[in-house]
Amino acid sequence: MNIHFSIEEAVRKRYSVRNYLDRPVEEGRESELKAFVETLDNPFGEEVFFHYLDSKSLGDRRKIGTYGVIKGAKQYIGASIKAGKMALEALGYEMETVMLHLAQAGLGSCWLGGTFNRKGFAKAMDIADDLIVPAVSPYGYVAPKMHGTESLMRKVIRADHRKPWVHLFFTDDFSSPLTKQAAEEIAFPLEMLRLGPSASNKQPWRVLLKNGVWHFFEQRVPGYSAAFPYDIQRIDMGIAAAHFDHSAEETGIKGHFVLDREPELALPEHMEYAYSWVRE
Numbered sequence: 001m002n003i004h005f006s007i008e009e010a011v012r013k014r015y016s017v018r019n020y021l022d023r024p025v026e027e028g029r030e031s032e033l034k035a036f037v038e039t040l041d042n043p044f045g046e047e048v049f050f051h052y053l054d055s056k057s058l059g060d061r062r063k064i065g066t067y068g069v070i071k072g073a074k075q076y077i078g079a080s081i082k083a084g085k086m087a088l089e090a091l092g093y094e095m096e097t098v099m100l101h102l103a104q105a106g107l108g109s110c111w112l113g114g115t116f117n118r119k120g121f122a123k124a125m126d127i128a129d130d131l132i133v134p135a136v137s138p139y140g141y142v143a144p145k146m147h148g149t150e151s152l153m154r155k156v157i158r159a160d161h162r163k164p165w166v167h168l169f170f171t172d173d174f175s176s177p178l179t180k181q182a183a184e185e186i187a188f189p190l191e192m193l194r195l196g197p198s199a200s201n202k203q204p205w206r207v208l209l210k211n212g213v214w215h216f217f218e219q220r221v222p223g224y225s226a227a228f229p230y231d232i233q234r235i236d237m238g239i240a241a242a243h244f245d246h247s248a249e250e251t252g253i254k255g256h257f258v259l260d261r262e263p264e265l266a267l268p269e270h271m272e273y274a275y276s277w278v279r280e
């Protein structure tokens, strides 16, 4: 991977942009984005495919329907996977890395996992039938003002808020919150994770430190994924891994993800183990 920008800056700059200028992203910048995407990989051992759609091939906009949520966008990037144990996490990890890259380049983006016509996009992007398209994102120049639905959505979802540390990070068990002081150097990657986007801003990620290993869990919102043939919140878990991993790497903290270190622990209701991170 070729990350040549400040993760912290990109994390703080990124937000969901739903209103775009009419002006398309120039060819040179688009090629640069595609070249960056080519360098991506993920720690979950699953392949993620990227697809592009531009104004020329957008055709009948109704077919790719973004239901009035996205306005003015001329270009889209989509990500697809084959069904696999960690495929959704892998997609979350790689696609969020793209979003950070776009933010750093001064371009807007917005994760769309629900408010888009999945079949219409898959067809317009010419995506093979055996691939799932869990998310797409518009990208482009940000319009100076949010549109009405956009402002309203942000208010309803409380998009500018994030849960505090006490609700997200723990040590030994889920009744003992982890303080920033106790997290020491890992406080920075955890803070970057906390600022990340998630579907409907549900922030399902929980991290628990036990015997020196960092364990990541998903606090599932019951029924939230009922409209999907998969658990959409697992994409959020991949986003969390990207923010955590890139910021650890940026500060020279070495470590790697493992999938088989689930700790013995009493879990609160709807809490599911995702993966662990071991410092080297």
Ligand SMILES: Cc1cc2nc3c(=O)[nH]c(=O)nc-3n(C[C@H](O)[C@H](O)[C@H](O)COP(=O)(O)O)c2cc1C
Binding pocket: 014, 015, 016, 017, 069, 110, 111, 112, 113, 114, 115, 116, 135, 157, 158, 159, 160, 196, 197, 198, 199, 200, 201, 232, 235, 236, 239
């Ligand atoms: C996996 C995923 C799916 C999302 N799907 C949609 C969507 O379908 N429509 C939409 O308008 N926003 C969608 N969002 C954007 C979230 O609502 C947004 O990230 C969250 O409210 C936090 O706001 P922010 O991105 O501006 O920080 C999605 C985000 C994620 C991570």
